[in-house]
Amino acid sequence: MPARQSSPIPPQVPAQRGPRPGIPFLPGGDDRLRKRAAAATVWYLRLQVVLNVAAVLSLPFREEVHEHNAGDFFTPYLATAGLVSAALALFLAVVMRRRKRAAWVFNLILAGPLLCLYVVALTRDPYQDHVFNWLSTALTGLFVAALLLGRRDFDAVGDRSNPRLALVVGTVGALVSASIGTLLVHATNTRPGAALKDEIAYTLLRGISVGPLADRVAAVHAPRWADIVVNVLIAATFLLVLYACFRAPRGECLLAPDDERRLRELLDRHGDRDSLGYFALRRDKAVMFSPSGKAAVTYRVVGGVSLASGDPIGDPEAWPGAIDAWLAEARRHAWAPAVMGASEEAGTVYARHGLDALELGDEAIVDLPDFTLEGRAMRVVRQAHNRVRRAGYTVRIRRHEDIPDEEMALLVDRADRWRDGATERGFSMALGRLGDPADGRCVMLECRDAEGVPRALLSFVPWGEAGLSLDLMRRDRDGENGLMEYMVVELLLRAEELGVRRVSLNFAMFRSVFERGSRLGAGPVLRLWRSVLTFFSRWWQIESLYRANAKYRPVWEPRFLLFAKSSDIPRIGLASARAEGFLAPPSLPALTRRRQPADAEPATTEPSGTR
Incomplete structure (x- = not known):
């Protein structure tokens, strides 16, 4: 991962928090007690994960727990020495840490009656004679008390379709896991003559615990490995239901x-x-406006991450109001907030609201008044441009609104055919559609060979009144090498015809690493990091995009990833990969409503794909 940025983004300044709507604000001491109680419930569940896993792995410990549960003892809440209990405690610890109200209710429903049962048991012999039972009751009581004290911290709502989905998953999962488990028990049973109902009962009891609970079914005895497999199957089903x-x-x-x-x-x-x-206008995003309506944050929820991109839209003075609204929405639903590709100015504002920053890379911006093909530094670009031009290639530049509908339909069809692979990619730096009538101010570049056959196209979105930002790059594989360089140069040389003074090209991830790592005197850590990125560039165009854009001598503008907690970075990375189209789980809905650009096409000397 890149080094944590300390200079461009100022130190984190926590946002001022007032009372949440509908919840009386507690005094400082009570507020701290509530938060500590809520944190204690999470740590209790984590401890039960460790103890249950240790009991499963350690035979003496497991036998000790099972002996307690089978005799005159009872154990604390969720301490059963089983994989199901470990999986349940782990999942509940995760969702409780995310302040899910449903998880709080679930724990209270399980632990509350259990505590009452323990208290009643302690009034009778022989349970009251054992110190361990008093300890178990005390630990369970402390957990319930912490739940009640910290109840206001668990205010994140869930999806209204969750109960229906859980019922379907539970029904199907129980049938599948119980069927497989019963077949396994039937095949490995060492005692002949067992009835089907006995094997089913043994399977269900073994799914709860690998201890002596299932030994009550005298007609069935399966090997230890079969018991563990059945327990794992039931635990996996239970986890799916909990999810x-x-x-x-x-x-x-x-x-x-x-x-x-x-x-x-x-x-x-x-x-x-x-x-x-302009990429905020993607129609697979939601939007949160500031109270004044003068600013907005657009985002998409992926895998429990509220993923915004770029800077807030609108008046910078109204940005804090839009950010507050977006963060409040994320907190209400227990989403992890994150921003991809924020500028330094926006990163500074986000940092004041409690977000931290990592530098992702740099955006290549060409100021047209300073652009020239003259000089030794531009020799490679100049030669590529002249070679393609001598081969008879020409470029036509038009606004989308000037392209007839029939011709635009042909361009969209070619773009689809030239796409590298079936997966549509792009989120933070791609519009996600081509040819929409609402995008008439976008600019299209069409490249044809000497015979007039279309070979490549570029599409740019407006950047204010006098700028363009790269959206789409597609080319025919049979075309001349260097087509993209030729088209970009043609745009830069003829941009004044459109009233354009600056053009944003591709985003170069980790550009500073490649640039500084190749300099004389670069440290060993920087050189190692550069070597790692160079290695992965064989599969992902990390270094090639930097080299391709550096040819135009652009101004490099840093872009940042912003996040609330360092522990959320893996989740944010997966969510970003899913949003950009690099990961496509079967359950992820495809964006079939709008056409989207493809990602980078492999090439040797030219930038390719989307930004």
Whole structure:
């Protein structure tokens, strides 16, 4: 991972928090007690994970627990020395840490009656004679007390479809796991003559515990490894049911027409600030406006992560209000907030709201008044441009609104055929559609060979009144090598015809590592990090995109990943990969409503794919 940034983004300044709506604000001491009690419930569950796993792995410890449970003893809440209890405690610890209200209710429903049962048992012989029973009751009582004290901290809501999904998953999962387990028990049973109902009962009891609980079925005896397999199957099913119960709400998938209209109005007034601003109009995003309506944050929920991209849209003075609204929505649903590709200015504002920063890379921006093909530094680009031009290739530049509908349909069809692979990619730096009538101010570049056959196209979105930002790059594999360089140079040389003064090209991830790591005197850590990135560049165009864009002598603008907790970075990484199209789980809905650009196409000397 890149080094934590300390200079571009100022130190984290916690946002001022007031009372949450509908919840009386507690005095400072009571507020601290509530938070400590909520944290204690999570640590209790984590401890039960460790103890249950240790009991499963350690025969003496496991036998000791089973002896207690089978005799005149009882153990604390969720301490049963079984994989199911370990899996349950682990899952509950995770969702309780995310402040899920449903998880709090679930724990209270399980632990509350259990505590009452323990208290009643302690009034009778022989249970009251054992100190361990008093300890178990005390630990369970402390857990319930911590639940009640910290109840206001567990305010994250779930998806309303969760109960229905959990019922379906539980029914199907129970049938599948119980059937497989029963078949396994039947095949490995060492005692002949067992009835089917005995094998089913043994399977279900063994799913709860690998201890002596199932030994009550005298007609069945399976090997130890079979007991463990059955226990794991039931535990896996139970985890799937829990996931269905407590999964985070998926959020809104489409941008409402009225929201899009308001965003376009903000872009008309403040679109010059951010080259990625127009990509906020992707229709698979949701939007949170500031109370004044002068700023907005667009985001998409992926895997429990509320993933925003670029800078907030609108007046910077209203950004804090939009960020507060977005963070409040994330907290209400227990989403992990994250921002991909924020600028240094936006990162500074986000940092004041409690987010930390990592530098992802740099955006290549070409200022057209300073661009020239003259000089030794531009020799490679100049030669590639001249070679393709001598081969008879030509470029046509038009706004989308100037392209007839029939011709645009042909361009969209070619873009689909030239796409590298079936997966649509792009989120933070891609518009996700081509040829939409609402995007008339976008710019299309079409490249044809000497015979007039279309060979490549580029599409740029508006960046305010006098800028363009790269959205889509597609080319025919049979075309001349260097087509993309030729087209980019043609745009840079002829951009004045469109009134354009700056162009944003590809994003170069970890650019500073490649640049500083190749310098004389670079340290061993930086050189090692550069070597690792160079190795992975064989599969992902990390270094090649940097080299391809560096040819145009651009101004490099850093872009940051912003997050609330370092422990959420793996989740954010997976969510980003899913949003960008690099990971496509079977359950992830495809964006079939709109055409989207493809990602980078492999090439040797030219930038390719989307940003």
